Amino acid sequence: MQNNIGKVVKRLRKERGITQEELACTLGVTAQAVSRWENCIGIPDISLLVPIVNYFNVSMDTLFSRESDGIDKQVSELLEKIDNDGLSHIHKNEVLVNALCQFPDHPDILYAIVQNAKFVDMLCDDKKAAEEILINALKAADTYIRTCKDANMVIRVKSDRIGLLTDLGRYTEAEQAAYEFELPVINEHMHLAQICRKQKNYPQEITHIQESIARILGYLADEIENLGRAYWSNGEYDKAYQVLNVDLELPNILLSKNGFHAPLQNYYAIAGFEAAICLVTDKRYDEAIDLLELIFEKGIQQCDHCTNRTPIDSPLFCNIDPSPYHGEVKYDDYLYQITMREFEPLKGNPRYDKLVKRFNSFDTRKPV
16 A cells, blocks of 8 residues: 555656645645655555545545556456457446446546447447446546546547537537647647757658658548548438548558558548448449448458558558557458448349358457
């Protein structure tokens, strides 16, 4: 306990940019006392525990257990097991909420709760259960934003929070959060590249610029896909198809023949399936199957690249660490859409039926 409390106080203080003197003044102790706690020489008086947790707005469990040895490894193993068990959204939410009781305010669990709520309003038939999942996720998002020190992840969760408010029907709050949200088109890598140029550190400048381009392309591909979906929802299927085709062409323009860049490849799959739906809606069945066959092959290629951690083969991205862009995907993360109900008009076509048979032959739950 002695080591844990000192480590937690130090972590919380640094995350919030507070000096030892400021904390000491708030608690009515000396800066030397705070220093002793953080160096594991002593512990706060029991009368100070409640003021400490109130000041940092954390639970008492967090103060006592957050820095336990091996806790991150335990959480990582737990989340991996949850993913591999193939649980429903409802069951997964229950397991994650219970895990949060065991590991209070752990950022990885908070983030998993938020991600589990994505699209739950569309995927879960039990509306009451879906609402509970969304409410839990909103609480988790607020805690994550308040406590996480990773600025990029906070921005991502702030964006997810707007979606959660929207799914809950709290549109006024969602609109207010949207107007307050700043899209990080200007990112840290742009500034870091400028610093490297001044230092004449050109190799590192190249890497930072590549990281910046990769980040921006992810936003660009996402918005193009959203525009195509908006046209489709408005009944303008030809415009939707034309817009979605831009996402399909981006990898061909920006990468070498066998190149791979996960954000572009992800949106290739998403936009590709939506483009195929446009073609089916327009009764252009042969073209839709042509596209589905192409997406299927690209989906397998993407999974294989993730499995092998294939380097990104392009002068635009070749120096960056590919790991964050590969992620941990499963075959059915992308290929399951082959069997969506929108493609029912294709049933009976030998080429389409062959695709479905190939998909069903995969161990789709196998992580790659």
